[in-house]
Amino acid sequence: MGDSTRLATMGFALPIKAETSDAFLRQVHALAAKTGTDACTFFTGKILLLAAVTLANGLDYARHILEDFTSPNAFMFNTVIRGFAESAQPHLSFRSYAQMKRRALSPDSFSFAFLLKAAANSGSLYAGAQLHSHVTHHGLDHHLYVATTLVSMYAECGCFSSAKNAFEELSHPNVVAWNAVVTAYFRSGDAHGAGNVFAQMPVRNITSWNLMLAGYIKAAEFGEAQRLFMEMERKDQVSWNTMIVGFSTHGHFEDAFIFFRGLMSEGIMPNEVSLTGVLPACAQMGAFESGKILHGLIQKTGMTSILPVANALLDMYARCGNIEMAWRVFCCDMAKKNNIVSWTSMISALAMQGHGEEALKLFREMVMVGIEPDWIVFVSALYACSHSGLVEEGLGLFRRMTEEYGIHPSVEHYGCMVDLYGRAGLLEKAYEFILEMPIKPNSVIWRTLLGACSIHGNVELAEDVKMRLAEFEPDDSSDHVLLSNAYAKAGKWSDVVDIRKSMSERSLRKDPGWSSVEVNKVIFRFIACEKLSSVREEASKKLEEIMLRLRMEGYMPQVANVLHDIEEEEKEDAVVRHSEKLAVGFGIARMGKGETIRIAKNLRICRDCHEVMKLISKVFEREILLRDRSRFHCFRDGSCLCGDFW
DNA sequence: TTAGGGTTAG
Incomplete structure (x- = not known):
């Protein structure tokens, strides 16, 4: 068999999703040029397709091949248009479309399907509507496929009436x-309309059922989603994954x-979507043991080399406070290449534990x-600085972000x-910084400063900031609490009582x-004001015992003098029954002495709970690892690794 | 040899 025949045959044999190396493809193409096989539109079309779909910089390569080609056909252009439509720069499809027309080639239904996808992916209603008129012109x-893509394009670009019109054009929709x-x-x-x-x-x-599930969940209609899920006669993996992820x-x-x-009990093997869905749930809840079991499953099924799975696993260990395991996932599997997501998780993991340097x-x-x-990685790096008091480093990083990397600071960076x-006690600087921000500060920015005022007991500034916050959400209770x-920090107890009263x-x-x-x-979850259950009762009982013992050791609740004027009911909700105290009570009741009690909390720990945790760790000889909204606290022998800085 | 609808990490 001659070279040209062999190459043409290869055109048929190369599967589209094949793992192709850049060098291999270029070699095949060069050989084809030598033998004249590259004149075959079929062969070169296939090369274009492979380049566009499988190579990192394949699209530029494909476009160059196409430019040099003497008599390209529509298929070849469609391939490149498709490649760009699915890329990070979908608008480049339109350039290939223009080139196609310059070469006097008529676009077909395939061209428009890809072009409309490109308009949808770039969110350009203008391009989409123009393409629509070209579609009509042709x-x-x-056409069933084209019209369906028109419906999706208009929906994606936020033009619902046009989406509906495009659908109504079809006499026999499938x-x-x-x-x-x-x-x-x-x-x-419009979930109801759907x-x-x-x-x-x-x-x-x-798919009709599955997209209903996804739609209801996105609309936060969880009951409807559950009802529909139960009604389904057949559920596939996507159905289950939609529920898990949602x-x-x-x-x-x-x-x-x-x-x-x-x-699992249906006998369906979880895939990477199931795992990237359930691992964040473990991460948020601090479900370390469950996470470890999932790790075993991932290893058994060889999914450690799938980057999104490995990254979700890494983040799970990081958020469960196990930095060693996070490192292991970050370093171990050589088959996977860590990307910026992996690095960001690892950087945040260290920052959350106070290892800023x-x-x-x-x-x-x-x-x-x-x-x-x-x-995003700059947000994590700046977070690392603020949580370890690295003011100079943070300032330098913030400057370099714009000067060296051309990233304009977002409200998240300003917040950091x-x-x-604020944490470093430079409250006036923080205030000036906010006033000089080129974008309008949002409530998060002001609340951050208010938080810093509360840590440092700067009442005057706190009052000013609180006034500014009232413009945003006057009824936000967290501002009143701050x-x-x-x-309280400044010892102005009567003002504390006034605020609590007005809140009440x-x-x-x-x-x-x-x-x-x-x-x-x-996992047991305790919520501040929920009704009584047997688990809660067990936790409360143990907590009472613990508090009695702590009082005997000399503990005075920091709130005793704060709450003397407050209604009895209000006291119940207050510091005495904070959810983290119930969680630790339950942990002590049910767990053995050598086991670390791991707690995850959705808000920031209060000063009183922080003190109590320190004492418990000493009096009951327990290690407590607590992750709050802001960072990790590790209580051992009466002190916390955060050094009371958070 | 190319197509339309549903689930994927910081």
Whole structure:
């Protein structure tokens, strides 16, 4: 067989999703040029397709091949248009389309399917509407595939009425077109309308059901999603994954676990989507033991080399406070290449434990190995600085972010800077910084400063900031609490009482705080004001015992003098029954002495709880690892590794 | 040899 025949045959044999190396493809192409095989549109078309789909810089390569080609056909252009449509720069598809027209080639239904996808992916209604008129001009607006893509494009670009019109153009829509219009309803925020269309559908397939699940969950209609899920005669892996991911991302972690177990008990093997769904639930809840079991499963199924899975695993260990295991995942599997997500998780992990210097070292290492920092990793690096009191380093980093990397600071970066000054006690600097910000400060920025005022007891500034915050959300209870903490820190008890009273009168309550603790691989979550249950009773009883013992050791609650004027009921909710105290009580009741009590909390720990945890660790000889909204606290022998800086 | 609808990490 001659070279040219062999190469042409290869054109047929090369599978599209093949793992192809850049060198191999270029070699094949060069050989083809020598033998004249590259004149074959079929062969070169396939090369273009392979380059566009599988190579890192394949699109530019493909475009160059196409430019040099004497007589390209529509297929070749479609391939490159498709490649760009799915890339990070979908608008480049339009350039290839222009080139196609310059070469006097007529776009077909395939071209428009890809081009409309490009318009959808770039969110450009302008481009989409223009393409629509080209579609009409070519008489393709009733084409099933093109019209379906039109529906999706308009929905994606936020133009619901046009999406509906495009659908109504179809005299015989098939199930895919129906599905597209249901998705369009959800996109427009009309879950009820989507439900009506779903009810009218002449035929449904499993995807119709699955997109209803996803739509209801995105609309926070969890009950509807559950009801539909129960009604489904057949559930595939996507159905289960939709529930796991959906419930997990909306903070319903227990439900995410239930669906994950449901998937397993159906005999379906969890895939990377199931795991990237359930691992964040473990991470948020601090479910270390459950996370370890998942790690075993991941190793057994060879998924450690799948980067999103490895990164979710790394983040789980980081958020469960096990930095050693996080390191192990970060370093171990040589088959996977850590990307910026892995580095960011590792940097945050170190920062959360107060290892600011090490976090910054890792950041520098990341830059050294050639990873271009993005805005998120800068948030983590700045967070590392603020949590370890590294003011100069933080300032330098903030400057370099713009000067060297051209990243314009977002409100998150400004927040870190305010925190950096604020925690370090440079409150006036923080205040000036906010006033000089080129973007309008939001409530988070002001609340960060208010938090710093409360730590340092600067009442005057706290009052000013509180006034500014009232413009945003006057009824936000956390602002009142922060101001009252500032008064407390400054010893102004009567002001504390006034605030608490006014909160009580206006029935402002704190966000329900929760804390979770893992006992024997089972997670127990305690919520501040929930009704009595047997578990809660057990925790409360133990807590009373513990507090009695602590009082005997000389502990005085920091709130005793704060709350003397407050209604009895209010006292109940207050510091005495903070959820982290219940969690630790439950941990002591149920766990053996040598076991670390791991607690995760959704809000920041208060000073009183921090003191109590320190005492418990000493009096009861327990190690307590507590992750709050801000960082990790590790209580051992009567002190915390955070050194009371948080 | 190319297509339309549903689930994926910081």
